[in-house]
Amino acid sequence: MLSEHYRELLAAYVDGQPSSRQRRLVQRLLQRSAEARRLLQRLQADSRDLIHLPAPRLDCDLAPAILQKITAGRLGPVRRLRRFASAPAYPVWIGAAAAAAILFTVGTASYCTFAAFLNRPAAPSVAVHNQNNRPLAVPDTKAPDEVRNDIAQTPVPDPLKKSKPDLTPPPHEGDLAHQKTADPKPAAIPDKEEPVFTSEGMEMFVELKSVVPTLDVPATFKLRDLQQDAVHKKLVAELQKDSAVRLELPCPDGGRAFERLQAILKTHHVELMIDASAQRRLAKPLWRTNYVLYSEGMTAAELALLLQQIGADKHPGEIPFDHLVVRRMTERDHKELSDLLGVDPVQIKPSKETGAIGVDPRKPVSDQTAAQLAAALAGQGRAGAKPEHMMLAMPYNPVRPRRDSAEVKRFLDERKPLRPGALQVLLVLRGPTG
Amino acid sequence: MSADDHRLIAECLQGDTAAFGVLVRRYQERLYNTAYRLVGNAEDAYDVVQEAFLSAYQSLDSFKGDSLFFTWLYRIAVNTAISLKRKRRAVVSIDGGRNGEQGVEAADTSESSHPGHAMEQAEQGRRIHEALGRLSAEHRAVLVMKDMEGQKYETMAEVLQVPIGTIRSRLHRARLELRDLLEKDES
Known part of the structure; x- marks a missing residue:
């Protein structure tokens, strides 16, 4: 059976259409394929038959019938307006002049509008922090030279002093002398901060100032610096800003970083529940994997201590981390967490405490006994020192989360009510490809 | 366009319907041939030709004279026939008689001394005609225009208002489709 392409x-060969290459191809095909030869012969025969089909003859004159229809229907050639063929009704220069006039009018109107806007009597274009309500610069009443002098005399706050704005001029002898002569009684420093405008249009920065504190800017720490008390306190303060935080630990090798973190967690009595897929990935160090850990129950101080420990004890070159990024959890983080766990544990708080002996009254005793036995057999039982906190570790893949793992279920089942000051922490170990 | 056609068209535009009658008589036979081959029966072919002439008369003012009047008329007729064929696609008409006449005239037996040969030719013509009637309007149009009327690709492209490449590929597929239909008929 010949392919459609050959057919x-x-x-095309029948119509004499193929290119020289196609013709050679057809000739080779005809040499080796009897079916192709047969098809070509038939196609040629069909074409001949079509050509020789007898022509039908018109046995009557159609003109009377057509003319009768034209007359009866009062049909006639439809006269169409030939807009483009006919000469324009007015000379071309009139159109050009009209366009120029419109452009001129629009331009003039724009100029007048903007000129009026620019010349409006605005607020003082140059002003100083004026605690005595005395205008130091009144551009409407002063000559430009006087205004310039005012600018020169305007005290500039020292940006390095943060607590209170220092409105005294820089300690320049000439300036001091000038101030003494001009204003023997320097004004007292006001208690409250007032906006200082140095030029027209700076008012917008007042609005910006009110927005800046609401921006959630991540804080970055060098892990080595966490040994310093000041930095450690700053980290604690940063962690205390919210009850749910996201930490990022960039690391060149996710597996090595995980091992380091695991060792530190063990010393801090944090039970690490490693998801099965994460365990598989940890067993394959060549697979570049990012990991995410979720914990709740640690306070800011405990967490800061743990993070401090991560960056300590070893030579700097051996620590698989360098920086720590801290920021509050955003809506996106909540969504990511929900995707990873199946629920957003930050929004859905842990259920009530189980019974005094660690028994959940909502579940049958047999079920819990079986679960505890299974956990003990798996080496994750509660024999020995009881861990203070739990942490869940999973591969970090927000695109394809695996929320159906047994570890996730167990973690969610064993959640405890949050104690005051406890944080909900999403910690991401992010490799260079993440 | 011939000067005579041009003069007749100018007279039509001035309201002289008789001038249009002259044009009808001049081209009706050729248009009828095409229409008949496209629609497959005489009755529809008459309708197509009449419709084409009436449309042409009504839009005579839009005829610019860039091409031959017949080419313009031919385009109108072909498009009218294709439209009609599309409308009646579901109905496969194999008789084409008007007043009982045969759709395909019998082959001229005088050209062949062998009576069996004439019958074979007539039978083959009937089969081709039937298969042609079962093709789609587009495929039928290209086969009729190319093989039966010997039109050039450029003219076909102009009439059907498609690129020449489309005409070529459409023609190839039409040949193969016709062949398949004939083989089915043979089997």
């Missing part, structure tokens, strides 16, 4: 080639 079309043969059809």
Whole structure:
């Protein structure tokens, strides 16, 4: 059976259409394929038959019938307006002049509008922090030179002093002398901060100032610096800003970083529940994997201590981390967490405490006994020192989360009510490809 | 366009319907041939030709004279026939008689001394005609225009208002489709 391509080639051959390459191809095909030869012969025969089909003859004159229809229907050639063929009703220069006039009018109107806007009597274009309500610069009443002098005399606050704005001029002898002569009684420093405008249009920064504190800017720490008390306190303060935080630990090797973190967690009595897929990935160090850990129950101080420990004890070159990024959890983080766990544990708080002996009254005793036995057999039982906190570790893949793992279920089942000051922490170990 | 056609068209535009009658008589036979081959029966072919002439008369003012009047008329007729064929696609008409006449005239037996040969030719013509009637309007149009009327690709492209490449590929597929239909008929 010939392919459709060859069939079309043969059809093209009948019409004498193929290119020289196609013609050679058809000739080779005809040499080796009897079916192709047969098809070509038939196509040619069909074409001949079509050509020789007898022509039908018109046995009557159609003109009377057509003319009768034209007359009866009062049909006639439809006269169409030939807009483009006919000469324009007015000379071309009139159109050009009209366009120029419109442009001129629009331009003039724009100029007048903006000129009026620019010349409006605005608030003082140059002003100083004026605690005595005395205008130091009144541009409407002063000559430009006087205004310039005012600018020169305007005290500039020292940006390095943060607590209170220092409105005294820089300690320049000439300036001091000038101030003494001009204003023997320097004004007292006001208690409250007032906006200082140095030029027209700076008012917008007042609005910006009110927005800046609401921006959630991540804080970055060098892990080595966490040994310093000041930095450690700053980290604690940063962690205390919210009850849910996201930490990022960039690391060149996710597996090595995980091992380091695991060791530190063990010393801090944090039970690490490693998801099965994470365990598989940890067993394959060549697979570059990012990991995410979720914990709740640690306070800011405990967490800061743990993070401090991560960056300590070893030579700097051996620590698989360098920086720590801290920021509050955003809506996106909540969504990511929900995707990873199946629920957003930050929004859905842990259920009530289980019974005094660690028994959940909502579940049958047999079920819990079986679960505890299974956990003990798996080496994750509660024999020995009881861990203070739990942490869940999973591969970090927000695109394809695996929320159906047994570890996730167990973690969610064993959640405890949050104690005051406890944080909900999403910690991401992010490799260079993440 | 011939000067005579041009003069007749100018007279039509001035309201002289008789001038249009002259044009009808001049081209009706050729248009009828095409229409008949496209629609497959005489009755529809008459309708197509009449419709084409009436449309042409009504839009005579839009005829610019860039091409031959017949080419313009031919385009109108072909498009009218294709439209009609599309409308009646579901109905496969194999008789084409008007007043009982045969759709395909019998082959001229005088050209062949062998009576069996004439019958074979007539039978083959009937089969081709039937298969042609079962093709799609587009495929039928290209086959009729190319093989039966010997039109050039450029003219076909102009009439059907498609690129020449489309005409070529459409023609190849039409040949193969016709062949398949004939083989089915044979089997």
